[in-house]
Amino acid sequence: MNARREVVLWIAQRATAAILALCVIVHLATIVYAVRGGLSAAEILGRTRGNFWWAGFYCVFVLAAAVHGAVGLRAIAAEWLGLRGALAEWAMTIVGVVLVITGLRAVVAVVGA
Amino acid sequence: MDVKVWRGGAAGAYQSFEVPRRESQTVLDVVTYIQRHLDPTLSYRFACRVGMCGSCAMTVNGAPRWTCRTHVDKVAAGGTLEIAPLANLPIVKDLVADMREFFDKWARARGQFAPGATPRGEFAAVRPDSRERREADAGIECIGCGVCYAACDVVAWNRDYLGPAALNRAWTLVNDVRDGGQAARLAAVSGDAGCHSCHTLMACTELCPKKLSPTRSIAGLKRATARYALTNRDDGE
Numbered sequence: 492m493n494a495r496r497e498v499v500l501w502i503a504q505r506a507t508a509a510i511l512a513l514c515v516i517v518h519l520a521t522i523v524y525a526v527r528g529g530l531s532a533a534e535i536l537g538r539t540r541g542n543f544w545w546a547g548f549y550c551v552f553v554l555a556a557a558v559h560g561a562v563g564l565r566a567i568a569a570e571w572l573g574l575r576g577a578l579a580e581w582a583m584t585i586v587g588v589v590l591v592i593t594g595l596r597a598v599v600a601v602v603g604a
Numbered sequence: 605m606d607v608k609v610w611r612g613g614a615a616g617a618y619q620s621f622e623v624p625r626r627e628s629q630t631v632l633d634v635v636t637y638i639q640r641h642l643d644p645t646l647s648y649r650f651a652c653r654v655g656m657c658g659s660c661a662m663t664v665n666g667a668p669r670w671t672c673r674t675h676v677d678k679v680a681a682g683g684t685l686e687i688a689p690l691a692n693l694p695i696v697k698d699l700v701a702d703m704r705e706f707f708d709k710w711a712r713a714r715g716q717f718a719p720g721a722t723p724r725g726e727f728a729a730v731r732p733d734s735r736e737r738r739e740a741d742a743g744i745e746c747i748g749c750g751v752c753y754a755a756c757d758v759v760a761w762n763r764d765y766l767g768p769a770a771l772n773r774a775w776t777l778v779n780d781v782r783d784g785g786q787a788a789r790l791a792a793v794s795g796d797a798g799c800h801s802c803h804t805l806m807a808c809t810e811l812c813p814k815k816l817s818p819t820r821s822i823a824g825l826k827r828a829t830a831r832y833a834l835t836n837r838d839d840g841e
Contacts, residue, residue: 497795498833501826569796572759 507559511575517524539601546602553594612689631671648699658749663688668754690754713770714792718785727812729780736779743776743821752808764797768808768818771787799825
């Protein structure tokens with residue numbers, strides 16, 4: 492086990508948790524604000540399409556969630572399933588990559604023209 | 605009073621004894637009464653009887669405690685006692701737990717003082733009010749009874765986890781400015797077996813008979829390992 496790598500993963504988990512706390516608050520506040528005038532795809536796309544700020548915000552959200560989720564699932568796999576070592580590392584990496592791809596794809600879908 | 609006592613090894617069972625209640629009776633008094641008057645084959649461990657040695661810890665009505673400093677009044681609300689060896693450790697016989705893995709983990713956490721490479725001419729001056737000295741003071745009174753280790757759920761899940769006492773010991777040494785083995789120590793207490801597996805459940809801190817806070821020490825190790833990883837490229841091994 493590489494001690495430095497373990498510590499860096501732990502720091503990544505904590506730092507992304509702090510980012511996610513802010514992102515989730517903004518996300519929920521936006522939902523509460525947005526549904527007041529009735530919810531429709533056109534209304535959502537009207538707000539997000541071509542908007543640089545929302546694109547940046549959701550990119551940060553997706554990347555933080557991918558890192559946080561992947562590292563967290565690795566810890567859960569170790570504690571609950573006894574899954575450690577190379578298999579757990581690969582599973583963590585795949586989960587992280589899939590989250591990044593699907594998340595960024597969704598961002599492109601709501602921001603792109 | 606009905607007292608259930610664990611007999612045998614891991615595949616053992618509880619045996620019931622009828623023990624007379626006395627004023628200011630401790631759980632250790634109860635166990636000693638059983639051995640002297642009811643069954644001389646009962647095995648248990650104790651030495652000082654006054655909370656100095658840390659050898660008489662057992663599971664009393666579900667929680668690990670020093671039996672010598674635990675009054676029956678305080679723990680036997682229903683008038684019954686259930687006494688077992690410390691949890692999370694192999695059972696030798698009856699109330700005696702095998703403490704080897706507990707102390708081996710102190711060594712694995714680099715719980716020994718490591719002298720610096722070159723002896724200096726002068727003594728290191730450690731101010732009593734310095735932050736490091738106060739952090740070390742807060743954890744240094746541990747007498748290694750194993751109560752925190754038996755109370756820790758993470759130890760139960762993960763047999764490699766070093767446990768609260770070993771990590772607390774490592775933290776006192778991280779704050780020893782004379783110590784020359786910090787990189788290896790910080791590496792030893794990192795990751796799955798080390799401080800990063802602690803879930804801050806605080807059972808160790810709640811039950812420590814010395815009122816220490818291993819949870820606080822483990823949080824200190826998390827900060828120290830993070831600081832080291834961010835300022836050094838090597839992995840300490």
